[in-house]
Amino acid sequence: MKLVEIFDIVKTHGIKGQMVVKSLVNLNHEDLMEKNIVINLGLKKEVLKVKNIKPFKDKYIIKFYDYNNINDVQVFLNKIIEIDSDSIKHHPILLKSFANYTLIIEGNNYSIEKVFNNNAHDIVAFEYQDRNLMIPLVDEFVVVDNKNLTITIKDIAKWL
Structure with missing residues (x-):
């Protein structure tokens, strides 16, 4: 599995566990729907499944399954989202x-x-x-x- 950095988590959005992310690659965001991604938390990596992602100004709003509260996603702030490059249609270019x-x-x-x-x-x-x-x-x-x-x-x- 070759992980590629795709987003930088910038801030939370609303109270339902959504986050604002900045793109690091030229990737069609729709390719990420229902895909597993990885957030590197330092000593461990958290695997999450994308429930929804949509454009928001010059960034994106992303929502994961099983995270429905702003307090649950605070730990992900300022972290990098990665994805297995084999799981998406086109290899992203940084x-x-x-x-x-x-x-x-x-x-x-x-x-x-x-x-x-x-x-x-x-x-x-x-x-x-x-x-x-x-x-x-x-x-x-x-x-x-x-x-x-x-x-x-x-x-x-x-x-x-």
Whole structure:
């Protein structure tokens, strides 16, 4: 079993045991419904089953079976949620891992300033010709080469 970190637990939400989590990966949250996840509590790991997960601003609200009270989930605050990568359809890519990628525009290399998720797509932010640009990481606009750690912008003129 290969565990992958997918969420950082930020805070509780309401009084019924829900928690607000920040995504660490570009993963479709619906893939997590009814899945077992792991919360690392230091000396032990707690296995929980996802009852519900839904978008909430730039984060998600997650609810687990058997946890129905805010006091029951306090122990999970500021912990990391992990999942067995074999239990989900698509292997998640860590958002922070794009920092090691090189951005290629018209054959020239550029540095990636930031990668973030807007709940629809991962977005790459960078400086190009004294402009700050942001482009969604979707096939229509970019080619992501995970083997060579590059992101190639297909047609920069569309964004200028």
